[in-house]
Amino acid sequence: MEEKYIVKTKSGRIQGYFNRGVIKFKGIPYAAPPIGNLRFKPPVPVEPWDNIRDATKYSRVCPQPSSALEEMFSDPLPQSEEDSLTLNVWTQGLDDKKRTVMFFVHGGAFRTGSGRALDGSRLVLRGDVVVVSFNYRLGPFGFLYMPDVPNATPNVGLLDMVTALKWVRENITQFGGDPEDITIFGESAGAFAVNCLLAMPAAKGLFKRAIVQSGYVNKFSCQPSAGIKTYETLIERLGITKGDVESLRNIPFEKITEKLSNFEDMSQGVINFTPTIDKDTLPENPYEAVKNGFAEDIDLFIGSNLDESKMWTIWVSGGDNNFTEEKLLRRTTDLMRLIDQNEAQSKELINLYEKTRKTPGDIFDAINTDYQFRIPSIRLAEAQSKHQPNTFMYLFSWKTPWEGGKYGAMHALELSFVFGILLAENKGIYAEKTEETQKLSEQMMDTWISFARTGNPNHDNIPQLTPYDLKKRATIIFDKEVTIENDPYSDERIAWENIL
Secondary structure (H helix, E strand, O other): OOEEEEEEOOOOEEEEEEEOOEEEEEEEEOOOOOOHHHOOOOOOOOOOOOOOEEOOOOOOEOOOOOOHHHHHHOOOOOEOOOOOOEEEEEEOOOOOOOEEEEEEEOOOOOOOOOOOOOOOHHHHHHHOOEEEEEOOOOHHHHHOOOOOOOOOOOOHHHHHHHHHHHHHHHHHHHHOEEEEEEEEEEEOHHHHHHHHHHHOHHHOOOOOEEEEEOOOOOOOOOOHHHHHHHHHHHHHHHOOOOOOHHHHHHOOHHHHHHOOOOOOOHHHOOOOOOOOOEOOOEOOOHHHHHHOOOOOOOEEEEEEEOOOOHHHHHHHOOOOOOOOHHHHHHHHHHHHHHOOOOHHHHHHHHHHHOOOOOOHHHHHHHHHHHHHHHHHHHHHHHHHHOOOOOEEEEEEOOOOOHHHHOOOOOOOOHHHHHOOOOEOOOEOOEOEOOHHHHHHHHHHHHHHHHHHHHOOOOOOOOOOOOOOOOOOOEEEEEOOOOEEEEOOOHHHHHHOOOOO
C-alpha cells in the first residue's frame, strides 16, 4: 500500500489506496443495510455520511452456506446482512478520461459467492478500463418467492444489481469511468443474472453490452412453481407457517443458512433459489424476452466451457467410479423430465454422444453440460442475433492438467484467464502460470476488453471472429491455440433442436 486517495460520491467521501499501478476502493455501500423490516424488501438508498469512510478493505459477504470452492482457497469469510451490500472499484486514474466500465456479477448458484472473489487489477492494467464488482443478496434473502405474502417482491437480489448499476451510473465519473459505456459480465449464476438484467424493465438504459459466461437460462427457467416449492421447503425446515413473514424476518440469518443444502438435486431435498417471473420485476422469462427483442439495443458476447459438468460430478460430488449404463440412462431421463421429455429422447442422446465419449460418466457429463450451459448459450445467441448484429459466440476448451486432467475444461475455469489470475500451480478453477496459459489469458483479456469497449471482441492477437448467425454459427475456440470454427459439435447441437 503506497498512497491513499479520496473520492467524493453522492453519499459521501471515501478513501481508497494505490497499489502496483491500480487505485482500489473496497466495501463501498450502495444501499442501506437490508435488516429488520427491510429483509426481503427491495433495496433502499444508503444514508449519507459526513466523515471520510475507509474503503481500503472488503466488507463482509452476504449470508450464505459453506462453499467447497471458496473453502479451497481461504478460511470461511465473515458474513453479515448489515454491511454486505457493497461494491468494489479498480481504476488507473481519478480523472476525466471516461474509461470503459466492466461491471462483474459473481456466480455461486445464487447461494454463495461475493464480489471479493476475483480481483479486477489485471484487467485494469491490461486495458485501462474500470472494473466494478459487488455483493448482492443470496438464497432466501435475495430470491424468496412468497406468493401468500401481500406486496412481497421475489427478486430483491436482482434489484440489488439494478441499484448497484445505478450507483455506477451516478458515481463512476469520479473514478475515471464513463457512465454511458458500461458492460455487464457474469459467470454461472452471475451469467443467469445477466440474462435477467437483459429482460428487466428496471435495468433498461443502465448498460450497453453484456457478456454471458456459462449462463443457463432456458424457456423453462424462472417458473413460479419452482419458487413455491422452494418457499414451502424452507419454511417447513424452519418451522414457520405460510405467510408469517415477520417470523422469517426475526430469525437470525445463521439459522436460515444452516438449512440450505449445497449442490444437490431438488428431488433430494435441496433448497434452490433462482429469479422468478414476476409482473413488477421480471415480467417475462428472460430467454423469451430476448427472443421478442427486449434487449435489441444490447451487444452480446456469450459462451460456455466444454466440460462444465465435471466440476460437480468429480469435484463437488466426489466422482463415481461405478457410473453404469443403467445409471446413465436414469440420470439422463431425470434431466429430460425437467423439460417435458422422456426416456426415448434420453436414449437418442446417449446413442449420439457415445460416438465421441469413452465412458458412461463422460457421456453424462457431456449431455449435462449441453443441457445446462452450451445449448442455452446457443439459444440466447440465436435469439439475440435476429435483433442485434453485434452478437458473438465463444467456446472455452482449454483443459486443466490438475489431478491428472480429469476435470477437463470444467465450469468456472475460464475465470482464471479472463481476470488474468494465474497461480504457481494448477489448483481447482485456477491455472498455473506458464508461457501457454499466460498467452491464452492475454488473448482472452484482450477479447473481453475489446468487446466491452467496442461491442466487437476482435483484436490483433486472435483470428477474426464474425458475428453469430444461423447459417455459419461462427464460434471462437479458446484452447492452447485460439481458432475459429463454424458450428462446433454440430451433430450434438442439432440433436437438441426439438428438445430444448
